[in-house]
Amino acid sequence: MILTCIETRDKKIKKVSLEVLSEATRIAAELKTEAGAVLLGTGMEGLGAELSAYGASKVYLFDSPSLDRYSTQDHAAVLSGLVKKLSPAAVFFSATAMGKDLAPRLAARLGVGLASDCTRVSVRDGSLEFTRPIFAGKALLTFRLTSSPQVVSLRPNVFPVAAVAAAGEIMREAAEIPPAAARAEVTEVLKESGGEVDVSEADIVISGGRGMKGPENFELLREISALIPRSAVGASRSAVDSGWIGHQHQVGQTGKTVSPNLYLAFGISGAIQHLAGMSSSKVIVAVNKDPDAPIFKVADFGVVGDLFQVIPPLKEELKKLRG
């Protein structure tokens, strides 16, 4: 079995988890085994059918109030118990904040290796081979793990979501949580006001860099975003480090990886660390006054010009389109 650890928010399955489950299902088919999924929390039973629609033939459900909020120790304890019981060939996570915390914990508890932040998984001679970017995306490393089960995290927004219906079975599991000497627990999940779409989940990302000149000008990008459904405002690290916009908007190596249908880059030079987070976008449009800016090497469409002259007519056209 290839087991996927599912993440939820507000009792809904996160898109990144469907990406991971889809890839796990594809790999399971190649290895002629089944794909399974594990859900931890309360009131999750209704989500089983959705997971089966993406290939999970078994959904392991741990329904316990103590798992409702993410706790490193409790989630790792429950998960390692299940993995020891099932002996899956691999356990897949998404390389989100939670996955980056939980996957190494599980690997350490099992005494096995970890393939983290992978952008490709393939089957060669019956075993798994992983690829991940290294040196800020300048090179790709392909490697194998020699230990079993293989604990793997996949980079968000890289793997496609593919519906492959499986006759799903819900397996109710009892959560046995041993007392821990110390516990790290999420006590509160804060939401940004305005119900903004998360930059990693948006269909269209409108990003600004140091060329935006100041925090007040990010309002221009928010105005454009308000005219485009399922869009979000992104930023380069320079803009974030200058305090112009919050870190949750940062795209790149030390920010979020995005892969939207359209990525608009205003006043972003296109440093390798920024490209590491957005170069897989379907269509990239760059606006930069420097014709030699590296962003133009990855852009499908480019405007060499002052962004402050480009944004107002763009906004007017969008307004007309919205009627």
Ligand SMILES: Cc1cc2nc3c(=O)[nH]c(=O)nc-3n(C[C@H](O)[C@H](O)[C@H](O)COP(=O)(O)OP(=O)(O)OC[C@H]3O[C@@H](n4cnc5c(N)ncnc54)[C@H](O)[C@@H]3O)c2cc1C
């Ligand atoms: C370990 C490490 C991790 C990093 N992680 C990240 C990361 O996750 N994300 C990230 O973005 N960066 C990251 N960086 C930083 C990265 O190297 C760059 O410094 C950063 O991306 C540059 O941001 P920028 O393009 O906004 O600024 P700049 O490089 O200063 O570019 C500003 C651009 O705006 C253009 N411009 C100026 N005025 C206008 C105007 N009026 N109209 C149009 N264009 C204009 C300029 O021509 C220029 O090209 C990282 C660096 C390191 C060392």
